[in-house]
Amino acid sequence: MIIKTETDTIHPYTFDSSNMHGNADIVYIPEDFDELRQAIKSCFDQNIPMTFSGAGTGITGSRVPNGGAVISTELMKGISVFGNGKVTVQAGVTLNELDDFLRPQGYFLAPNPTEMNSFIGGNVATNASGSRTFKYGAIREHILGLKLILPDGEIISLNRGEIFADSYKLSLSSESGKKYELQLPVYKMPATKNATGYFAHENMDAIDLFIGNEGTIAAIAEITLKVLPLPESIIGGIVFFDDADKLLDFVIEIRDMSLINNKSNPESVKTISARLIEYFDNPSLNLLRPKFPQIPEKAIAGIWFEQEYSTPNEDEIMGEWYAMIQNYTGLSDDTWIALSDKEHKEMAEFRHELPLQVYENLTENSQKKVGLDTAVPIEHFPELFRFYSEVFGNLPLQYVIFGHIGNSHLHANIFCQNDEEYALALQIYDRCIDKTLALSGTVSAEHGIGKLKKKYLRKMYGDKTVDDMIEIKKYFDPKLLFGIGTMFDINKI
Template identity: 30%
Template sequence: MPVPASLLDTLHAAFGDSACSTRDAERIAYAYDNSRRNALPDAVVFAQDHAQIEALIHACREHRVPVIARGRGTNTTGATVPVEGGVVVSFERMNRILSIDPDNRFAVVEPGVLNGDLQRALAPHGFFWPPDPTSSPWCSIGGNLACNSAGPRTVKYGSPRENTLGLRAVAGTGESFRCGTYTSKGATGYDLTRLLIGSEGTLALITEATLKLTPKPSSLRTLRATYRDVSSAAHAVARIMAQPVTPCALEFIDDVALKLAHDHGGGDVPLAGAMLMIEVDGEPETLPSAVDAVSLAAHGEGLEELRVAQTAEETQALWSARKALSPAQRTISPNKINEDVVVPVSHLPELVNGIRELSRKHDVLIVTFGHAGNGNLHVNLLPRDDAERERAHACLAEVFALVISLQGTLSGEHGIGLVKREFMPLALEPATLNLMRDVKAAFDPDGILNPGKLLP
């Protein structure tokens, strides 16, 4: 049903006419995200401060109208698609870095700050915020927190959950609260900060985040190892992660992905059974021994070549395959199904071999790459027509079943959203899901925050 006129009057008063719209242009622009799913909201508002979020949730709760928080729409699981209509609240104008405190190693930001803008602001202070998704030039901190989105550096430095000290938020009741600390240690009650991170806007809307900063290492070395087959590369990942030096990036790319990238990106991309991109960071005096330790672990059955970049230009050339992957996939399938799954690192060989078997069984092209140091792989199914799309969805269910059988989980950083809801009972037992529903009811008793997402 359409938004009541009295609610629209309240929203216009709270946000101003220029930041509250029911026009088709805005409704269409905020109806979809990078999942390519879409559903029209009834209205769109553009938040600029915390008080507006309080007013929004109070008003929408009174009228039982859904509220869907949105950053920049880079999510791939449909987490920001307003499937039940309602009001989309965009945080793109709440984009201030409120403070940077190098002495205490934290920064306070609004949710609309872009990840890349924050990293640039931190660089002169000698710090960075470890989460660095591939979409960092365009994705917002609020979106990173909503889905616990991380990126390659997670293997060494952790995800948003490990790098966020505290939050300010508004629950589905309209009540404001703060959680967490300004300190790196704290044991005062339940950890609501970590609970909200990854909750996809279903419990509360985050209006401010206190982020834990990390000193930027002064040196970095990039290595590229090619292998005879995916199994050899997967076993090398397990060896690398079993020794004391933790790389700051450890990326896996299978042979199908390499061929796509080679055809799209040219001669800098090697053709091999599989490839690992490895980065090691640290101080100049310790870096050589760290590189030696990682190199030793990378050697083993199936290794074809190990290259260490000596210059920035060589580093860029070594990364060319990884950078060419996304545009290469789009040339094959505009309807690609992009999933990220996680298994314990020692089970990676079984995962990559199992995915290869499922690709053959269902006759669907699958490209596999990702953050192998965490056991987090992006499984990209590339259907090219309706028949392949149907087979791809059947294949996907078996991919998830394989992951769960290997003690894995459905998502490492993309979240659940709309796309993976139906598979949640595969990953979590009924008692666990019931507890999650109880938590949802405590924060959002009327179910107005991002309905139709995450919980089945």
């Protein structure tokens, strides 16, 4: 195990991609499961707070330490078992490394979070999702097994489908035979993608409690994932629009067709059945224009789509997409189409460039940013979309709106040059949160609560539910050592 105690070697572990900064006294870098457990047990015995670190790509300050120890999984790189559509990895394997391992064997991990340098452990801890979540769901739906370490060093192994709550009562055992009996919070989760607080549901699978825990109740050591065979063929496209209303109508039509057709066997599908539908607003295109001057001049917004298909159906599917695109945009001739691996990679890079530019804007110009990660049930999305147009249309601040429009989930990022702008951005943020909650949505669809969104966790669920979540935290972590300041306000515990 590597141990770092010098300020300059600790420094890289004291911030994340939100640009929030903290401090730590020591960093442990275990090389395997036993060393991870040893680091946790040693901190537990000495009452040292622990913050788990993945790649630090989180944007809510969740891995930013509040003193004590950082435990980084960066050397836990094992990929141990592969077969029957399953792979078992240690927490420090990155999405890129997993993809490099799976692709030559003809498999892939479906959800596709954009930041491929993030660790699978970090993805599980935040219930990450990505562009293909539209068809395949968040990472939660692809997690078949977890090996967890609790604050006192007890080990719990869970396989999906094996242990369920009895209504809201959950019973678990650790490998040493220690019993856990707990009452789950009773509350209604939104009918959207969601990464807000602990997962709780009547008769839920025990594994779901630990997915999205943001390092507050258990360390994620090993993960068994469901992986899928690579599709036979994929068509991708970026469609540009000169009219926002038509873009919305286009999205609703392709989304609703896809929600039905994605349930069918791909071999029988000869029409539109997208696996991802992503949005770029005009400021997003403007941010990308210097690097991609081929973006059409008249474009005020764009949609990226991809569809998996069976090769014999290619002509019919292409025909359907061309007809649909022509129906909804005057810029149909400017559509970019991708069929080869190289072209798909270029399109994915185009999409990835956007959050990268946002992050660079933030760090290079020392700006502050306010970033929304909200989603609403699909029936309410048109109202939210129009609300954003109204609110952002006249905003005297630099902003971009992009993201997972197929899931009714957009990221609005507002950049602030000074405190005055920051105060205004926070007001806008609060208005958008209020609107989202009025539309039965979630304050975080994929990034989690971290240290930056605690207030909104309470706003969304109310004090009683959050206090019940804190009881879960206290049950597993009575000394309050894991992820202090993440998800809950420590002073309130």
